[in-house]
Amino acid sequence: MTGARAPGASGAPAYDGGTRQGGPLAVVGRFLGELLLGIGPAKNDHHAAIRAAAGVFLPLLTLTLLNRLDLAIFASFAAFTGIYGRNEPHRVRLVTQTRAGLLMLGVILAATLTARFSAGGALGPWGIVVGTTIVAWLCSVIVGHWRLRPAGSLFHIFAFAAVASLPHQPPLRDAVLAAVATFALCLAIGIASRVHPGRRTPLGWPGMRAAWRVRLGAEERRVLWLESIGYLVAPAIAGAAATAVGHTLGFGHNYWAMVAAVVPLVGHSTRHRVSRGLQRVLGTVVGLALLAGIAALQPAPWAMVVLIAACQFGAEMLIARQYFLAQVCVTPLALLSTLLVAHTDPGALLHDRFIDTAIGAAIGVAVVLAPSLYRRARRLPRLSDFAGRSGEG
Template sequence: MRGAEGDARTDDGGTRHGGFNPRGPLAVVGRFLHELMFSIGPGKNDPAAALRVAAGLFLPLATVALLGRLDLAIFANFAAFTGIYGRGEPHRVRLVAQARAGLLMVAVIFAAELLARLNPDGAPSPWAIVVGTTFVAWLCSLIVARWRLRPAGSLFYIFAFAAVSSLPHQPPLGDVVVVVASTFVLCLAIGLAARVLPSHRTPLGWPEIRAAGRVRLGGAERRVLWLESIGYLVAPAIAGAAATAVGEALGFGHNYWAMVAAVVPLVGHSTRHRVNRGLQRVLGTVVGLVLLAGIAALRPAPWIMVLLITACQFGAEMLITRQYFLAMVCVTPLALLSTLLAAHTDPGALLHDRFIDTAIGAVVGVLVVLAPSAYRHWAARRADVRS
């Protein structure tokens, strides 16, 4: 017989005396939230990759800060995304992946520069940014899939294009070229740096590089590639349009944050995984915004902000393949500190805009992910009724 404090159950599966039912709805919600927010997958040489990416970001940012050219920080930041690719690959594969991803990023940055400079009176209209960013999202998703780059998807390219094109004041083009090109080359060099150690050295001759660069897709892969690219056309367009319309009505900006959040659920190996990523994006953003509010209240000096950005980048790379919620807690202050470093913006407005735009984008992205499954269920039920 159980004691008075035991969890003796009733016939309907509940508990008497206020005992906790490990199979009840609260327990199910608790397990779901734990899986969503705190369960961590196995590591895969994360410290080495995180150090490479953090170094590729810190050195350019520190340089522009020392030179008093914080207006160039955003360009160094996006060019440093080169180092994110090929994180666990042999040197020849990493070099090819980073070269391709980095050159694509350079092309996107200068396409954004072109769009911005076509509007001499300031940044393009929010609707022009939505159209341009949607096209970049779709095209880059096709290129990234064709090259089998990892991380998959076009999230980084969306972010870079929209953020650069929306800058109200563009620095001299020559300075942008120097910062972007030097950061790109630096990241390639850091990606190969471990070859100085004989124990980490892998073949890097031209035949190996050519072999690593060959990517052949079968007919089924090409069909999947084109089908998945539709999501990168639909989700950013809807999210961007919704964020722009709501922003114009309520008086806030940064519509591209909604477009970035909308493509997050599109990457994943199952519908559940993709939906979870959308939820993790919102929850991680909320916690990250609280962290950023505390940092902004201290009004750190630019060199402190450079160190914080680097620390957030290191943390994000340590966690991004293991726990997306915790990674987003690092990514949110990383992105907004970079904005604060490059431009004198009200932190309160950034916090407000980031939350609303992320929520809009995540909802749109999840709905786009669920739409094909919902359509199949609807079509199946309709066929059953007819038969």
């Protein structure tokens, strides 16, 4: 056959240095190609991306025009409402986004109240670790019980820690108003496509009540509680490690490590979860390079709002198809939101983001691998005993 390799003396294919199909270099190459460039099929991602981008752009633009960027963080996190119910019918999407939005509003309110009653007006590093770990576990249980997608409590970790660590809290009434108004806007955007006859799906009260009911089977509940352990362990270890190392090396934002630690906890297989951890780190590196270029231009607040919306659009276009490329958008999205509110040295943010992400992703991957490694370790004594008995026979 044309192009076929000559077999070796034994009749097996000749070794080609690991580049043949199944060779170690080929396996590594395919893994990296899939990790960095493999893109899943499109599923009307632009619809969800437009909704999510509009949900964050309109509130931030309004706050910019009103010169109330101190409220931007509350609007930004409430806008996470719009990323839920991605490809669901309008009835189900409205229920899903209502649940997700109310949960996020509860997290935001808990964070700002915790900060206001803390010494100094904000939670300290160790307070952030304790409080955010509780939120991570509790929200993972609620999200799982409601079967919300995206799964997990990543957004809730980010929201609670960022708001609770704010050194200067705006008036509570204004903060709540900004968050609730953004939540309501996202709900409206979520069903806005019903005005198009070709995209209209039923939206009746009986159907709404049916969509609101969620019943988990016994096996689903068992899996939910088992997986919630990861959301207790991974953020706690990552937050403690980032706080301890940060105190020694002089960097902050320990909650970024807690966010990165839960990324590998979502996935349909161990391989997929480990891949997500690697993609988080590699995507962050490329995203930080992109942010460095943006920061060098020193964009005006309105331009930063446009860039935030563009990054949100890009992230939603890619998040379900290629996590590495999505992180290239997510990283500048998160840090531009920080720079919009706080006058912070961009270089320090880049430094902190990379180290915290690396710490968190490594711990998250370790938590994912720990159960299988433990099971293998328990099998080793039994195998050695079996080998010993076989030798005696």
